[in-house]
Structure formats: structure tokens, C-alpha cells
């Protein structure tokens with residue numbers, strides 16, 4: 012369950028891959044729902060799903076932060092430069108994802124309306140500031156693309172470690188063991 | 193005697209057939225409803241504004257519109273005349289006294305059809321703690337299935353009230369205010 016000195020435990024791996032899939036899905040869902048015609052049967056369900064998943068993702072990410080703090084970070088056989096660079100990219104992805112979710116929350120709640128999560132739980136508006144939806148909407152858009160770009164870089168780096176450096180970094184997140192196969 | 197009449201009435205109810213009136217929630221979540229007002233400014237121009245926050249529902253059966261009913265609850269502090277300072281003044285004791293009377297309510301007491309798609313809805317409007325009967329001239333706008341799996345009905349209404357009748361102080365309150373109501377409900 013917990014991370015070890017050499018690999019990630021199943022909780023960290025589940026969080027990593029689950030959130031990775033959801034975030035990519037959310038990006039596609041976001042672009043798709045904005046492309047829908049008003050008379051599309053999904054015109055309302057698309058955004059309902061996007062907001063609901065987004066709020067759940069926010070809770071998962073908060074838990075992930077806690078989990079990251081109470082677990083050891085597996086040590087990889089990488090150069091100090093690689094270590095610093097990867098650390099920077101990871102931090103930037105956390106920051107961008109949180110900012111993205113917060114911006115999304117502000118689009119939906121700027122006028123004081125709550126967010127209804129799957130029609131069950133109401134997340135109240137913390138601040139009512141009509142007009143905020145404009146800034147939040149622009150930020151949400153650019154943050155989403157910036158996060159996708161970073162995630163692409165992150166994935167390329169993982170493949171580089173696996174196929175070029177052959178150092179088990181990818182495996183430590185896939186299987187939890189730093190073996191190459 | 194009284195008891196047995198009640199009992200007979202209760203037994204007879206199911207024979208009267210199913211109640212056809214459906215309940216509709218006013219679509220304030222999607223903002224397809226608005227409560228707008230228009231008041232004279234010094235007799236020089238008309239000031240318009242709205243109450244941004246309210247909730248409500250209505251019962252409606254197209255075959256028997258007169259059997260319908262409607263209730264609405266308005267958050268007075270949500271008054272919006274597109275001028276923050278003026279809105280605070282309107283919330284104050286000079287006008288709506290919103291901290292002591294945060295809500296206004298409308299509860300219909302009767303509906304009278306006046307044409308194919310028009311009716312007068314009579315009901316009790318309570319604001320500033322005072323209740324008065326008002327008439328709303330109502331026009332049926334349309335209804336049917338929406339593209340997202342729901343069923344909607346919509347109406348327009350107008351009414352004229354004199355705020356002073358409800359105890360609003362000051363000379364301004366003696367001038368009539370026109371209300372214009374746009375209401376779309378989603379069947380529950």
C-alpha cells in the first residue's frame with residue numbers, strides 16, 4: 012500500500028493513473044461539450060458531468076497531496092539535473108491542476124450558484140463576484156492547454172527513461188518495482 | 193355528520209380520475225425566469241431592475257388552467273438595479289428593510305381564464321411583512337419537451353403594485369411600480 016524506497020505503492024499508482032486518465036478525459040470532455048449545439052441532448056449533461064467529475068478530482072488531488080507527504084519518495088537512479096528538472100515539472104503539474112480546478116469552480120460559482128455534484132451534493136459558492144467568470148474562464152482555458160503540454164512532456168520523459176536510459180523509472184510507477192520488464 | 197362527509201369525499205376522490213395537474217419547478221437554476229420591475233424616476237424616466245434570487249413552483253394542467261396554482265419566494269436582498277450603491281439603499285429601512293423582511297412571497301388564491309391563452313392569477317403578495325391581494329395578467333407562452341429530456345411550460349405576467357400599500361415609507365413608494373414576470377417551469 013505504501014511507497015517503498017524503490018517503487019510506488021498501489022495507492023500512489025492508482026491515484027497517478029486514475030487521475031491521469033480522468034484529467035485527459037476532462038480535457039476532451041471540456042472541448043467537446045463547448046462544441047455542442049444548444050439543441051444537442053448532451054448540452055446540459057456534458058457540463059453537469061464535467062463539473063461533477065472536476066469536484067471529485069479536486070477531493071482526490073487533496074488526498075493525493077496528503078498521501079505524497081506521508082509516504083517516502085522512491086529513489087531513482089538518475090542524475091541530479093534530471094532529479095531537479097523532474098521535480099520542477101511535477102510541482103508545476105500539481106500547481107496547474109489545482110489552479111485549473113479552482114478556475115473551473117469560479118466559472119460555475121461566480122454568480123453565487125452552487126455546484127451540484129451528480130445531482131446529489133451541493134458545493135456552495137465561496138465568493139459571489141459577478142464578472143469573475145470572465146477571468147476564470149480565460150484562465151481555465153489556457154491552464155488546461157498548459158497542463159496538457161506539461162503532461163505530454165512528462166510522458167515523453169517517462170518513455171525516455173524507459174527506452175533510452177533503461178532505468179526503471181516508468182516501471183516504479185507501473186508495477187511498483189523498478190525492474191525493466 | 194361532518195366526519196362522514198369528509199370520509200365520503202375521500203372515498204370519492206379516486207373516482208374523480210387521476211389528478212392531471214403536474215408540478216413544475218420554476219427554472220431559476222437555469223435562469224429561465226425573471227422578476228423585473230419598472231418604476232418612475234422623478235417622472236423623467238423609467239428605472240428598471242430585477243430580483244436575481246427567487247424560487248417557486250406551480251401546478252398546471254393545460255386542460256384545466258383554472259385549477260392550477262403558483263407559489264414564489266423572493267430573496268429581497270438580491271435586488272439588482274445595476275447600481276450597487278442604490279441597491280444597498282433599496283435594501284435599507286428607507287425602502288425594503290431587507291434585514292427585517294428578507295423574503296417576499298406570492299401565493300395564488302385563484303385563477304380565472306380570460307381567453308384562449310390568457311388568465312388573471314389572483315394571489316397574496318407579502319412584502320415588508322404586509323400581505324395584499326394582487327392580480328397578475330398572465331399569458332401562456334408555450335410548453336412541451338425540451339431537447340434534454342425534460343418537459344417545460346412558460347408564462348409571462350404583468351402586475352402593478354404600489355409599494356406604500358405594503359408599508360414602504362417615503363414619497364417614492366406611493367408611485368405605482370410595474371412588475372413584469374417571465375416564468376418557465378420544469379415538470380418534476
Ligand code: HEM
Nearest residue numbers: 034037038041042045062065112115116118119148152155
Ligand atoms: C482536470 C481538470 C479539468 C480539465 C482538464 C478541464 C478542461 C476543460 C476544457 C478543455 C474546457 C473547454 C475550455 C473552452 O473551450 O473554453 C473546459 C471548460 C469548462 N470547465 Fe473544465 N476542466 C477541468 C476541471 C474543471 C472543474 C473542476 C470545473 C468546476 C466546476 C470545471 C468547469 C468548467 C466549465 C464551467 C467550463 C465551461 C467554460 C465555458 O463555457 O467558458 N472544469 N474545461
